[in-house]
Amino acid sequence: MPAVLEISGLEKTYQSRFRGARKALDGFDMVVESGQVHGFLGPNGSGKTTTLRTLLGLITPNGGEMTLLGERVPAALPRVAGRVGAIVESPQFFPNFSAHDTLSLLAEAGGVPKQRVPEVLELVGLRDRGKERVKTYSLGMKQRLAVASALLKKPELLILDEPANGLDPGGIREMRTLMRGLAGAGMTVLLSSHILGEVQLICDSVTIISRGRRVVHGPVAEVLAQHAGGGVTVKLESADDLSHAAEILIAAGARVTPRPDHLIVSNVEKSAWVTRTLAERGYYVSELAPVKVDLESVFLELTQTAPVEGQARQVDDSAVVAPGQGGWGV
Amino acid sequence: MSLPKAEVRRLFKRRVTRIFLILTLLGLAIFPVAFTISSQRTGPEQRAQAAERAQQDFERASADFKLQVAQCEAEKAAGATDTEVRYGPNCGADFGPRPEYFEPANYLPFEFDFSREFQPSVYVFCAILALVAFVIGASFVGAEWHTGGMTNLLLWRPRRIPVLLTKLGVLLGAMLGLTVVVGALWTAAFWAIGRYDGQVGKLTSGVWQSFALTGARGAVAVLLAATLGFCLASIGRHTAMALGVGIGAVVVSEIGLRIAFELVQVRFGDRFILSTYLVAWFDKKFTLYDYRACDFAQGQCNPGELVITWQQSAALFAIVLVLALGGAIWSMRRRDVV
Numbered sequence: 120m121p122a123v124l125e126i127s128g129l130e131k132t133y134q135s136r137f138r139g140a141r142k143a144l145d146g147f148d149m150v151v152e153s154g155q156v157h158g159f160l161g162p163n164g165s166g167k168t169t170t171l172r173t174l175l176g177l178i179t180p181n182g183g184e185m186t187l188l189g190e191r192v193p194a195a196l197p198r199v200a201g202r203v204g205a206i207v208e209s210p211q212f213f214p215n216f217s218a219h220d221t222l223s224l225l226a227e228a229g230g231v232p233k234q235r236v237p238e239v240l241e242l243v244g245l246r247d248r249g250k251e252r253v254k255t256y257s258l259g260m261k262q263r264l265a266v267a268s269a270l271l272k273k274p275e276l277l278i279l280d281e282p283a284n285g286l287d288p289g290g291i292r293e294m295r296t297l298m299r300g301l302a303g304a305g306m307t308v309l310l311s312s313h314i315l316g317e318v319q320l321i322c323d324s325v326t327i328i329s330r331g332r333r334v335v336h337g338p339v340a341e342v343l344a345q346h347a348g349g350g351v352t353v354k355l356e357s358a359d360d361l362s363h364a365a366e367i368l369i370a371a372g373a374r375v376t377p378r379p380d381h382l383i384v385s386n387v388e389k390s391a392w393v394t395r396t397l398a399e400r401g402y403y404v405s406e407l408a409p410v411k412v413d414l415e416s417v418f419l420e421l422t423q424t425a426p427v428e429g430q431a432r433q434v435d436d437s438a439v440v441a442p443g444q445g446g447w448g449v
Numbered sequence: 450m451s452l453p454k455a456e457v458r459r460l461f462k463r464r465v466t467r468i469f470l471i472l473t474l475l476g477l478a479i480f481p482v483a484f485t486i487s488s489q490r491t492g493p494e495q496r497a498q499a500a501e502r503a504q505q506d507f508e509r510a511s512a513d514f515k516l517q518v519a520q521c522e523a524e525k526a527a528g529a530t531d532t533e534v535r536y537g538p539n540c541g542a543d544f545g546p547r548p549e550y551f552e553p554a555n556y557l558p559f560e561f562d563f564s565r566e567f568q569p570s571v572y573v574f575c576a577i578l579a580l581v582a583f584v585i586g587a588s589f590v591g592a593e594w595h596t597g598g599m600t601n602l603l604l605w606r607p608r609r610i611p612v613l614l615t616k617l618g619v620l621l622g623a624m625l626g627l628t629v630v631v632g633a634l635w636t637a638a639f640w641a642i643g644r645y646d647g648q649v650g651k652l653t654s655g656v657w658q659s660f661a662l663t664g665a666r667g668a669v670a671v672l673l674a675a676t677l678g679f680c681l682a683s684i685g686r687h688t689a690m691a692l693g694v695g696i697g698a699v700v701v702s703e704i705g706l707r708i709a710f711e712l713v714q715v716r717f718g719d720r721f722i723l724s725t726y727l728v729a730w731f732d733k734k735f736t737l738y739d740y741r742a743c744d745f746a747q748g749q750c751n752p753g754e755l756v757i758t759w760q761q762s763a764a765l766f767a768i769v770l771v772l773a774l775g776g777a778i779w780s781m782r783r784r785d786v787v
Contacts, residue, residue, distance in 0.1 A: 176607045
């Protein structure tokens, strides 16, 4: 599939007279293929919004290359802007205008037919509230309006930064259905979100960023499989025997992570080896199952942002990847 | 042409624009209404009454004066020694009322004279419109930045400088239209007051030309104020930036500098005050006098003069305009939208 979005070696450093320089993007790479829903994940302050703003011409990069729909940006942005719908960060609209006014002004500025306005209001569920002022809207309603504004020009590429932020559970499900429907109709969707369960459900592929660099990328299923690590969870008839069992397995060459009521055993070729090794020493396995990973655990592992008891993690305390190292198995 | 049309709609949909336009029209309407109420047309009858009242007042004052002189002389004859202190030399007899102190014209009711008094009213009109243009200009772009509307617009129209200049062009077009339309109504209202409640005076082509030039200078001031408000708010990306700088400039220039120059006795200190250049712009020139160099104990004094011309004002305004517009364009081009 051809790439509709390609980023290579993107760099952005924020300069502050008093606080010095801070690298927000440090050689970041990303590829989004046509017709996919692509998840863009990263801890707070990792560079997601900077990437999206840079891509959309709101921020000037210090280095790197970007293409959107096959054209180099930001130079070609005026040509491709009409084919890219985007919302960046929290939805921001003039509070005293109605949703209808807001969208019709954007439609007029962008040369979009005005009949598209009621269509997108219907699509995001704001048909009956479109004449009310935006300042009376809840965060979720503003989010719907933001999505409506992005959909107004029937884009080929839809870039959504935290679209589910503030939505109620029903709204999140509607958003999921909407995105799948849009992708089904041939639209490519780049979705930045912290709701990893949603991303896992919606997205075909994913890119994870940490401290301005790509940590991992690829189809969601492959990323999960790659990080399952072939481990198994092991339970014994008696939990008191777990420490002895762990010692036996470690001595036999396995990697063991003890848990209160079970062990996580990795670095083993076959699950049967665990059963046999323990049985030979008189310990009998009551339960043996492959370790299931989800996107959240992969994300926490790769970005090293899992909470640690007794520690208050700071926003910059996430994984740093060596330049050019982002990819599988990192 | 879709962006200019959208921006015109946006400008007039905004609450600040609507409220300020309504308040401006109401505020401006107060002036012709007040003039209509206070102006009375005077004819021979009113002039005769005024002459009669002036004569009566003169006679009453003369009679009082004679009584006062007589009382002084009586006290003097009785041996009082302080009459010179209380009544002046010769019992003040040399300073009696004169007929010219009681001009009949001063006894006439106010009568508006269009040819004489319309021009100053244009200054008031333009000053009010300039203030409104500054606020609307600042809010038009400042609120857009502050609420994220500009970010949304730039996602649709990524050419930053054309977007900024289109907005400015729409603002200036709207303000010019407003100035012309409301200015025409203002002129018609005052002409009607002169025609029906006062005098229109001698309206030669030269007088009309002078009015037109004053109006044109006023329109330039309004457009300059709108541009400054717009550019300052664009640089600061907030309406408050323009309002803060505007208020700060007025306070520093009109109060702070005046006090400082007075304290350190700067010669022609007013040449550093902004309002001097506004007055010179409207009046073609403004003469500053250096009375501090005069010693009136030595008799009459011809103080030193410094003339500020409208050309100097124009040069100053051009410099301010270039700095503000250049700053706004530079900021729009170079600064990230974060």
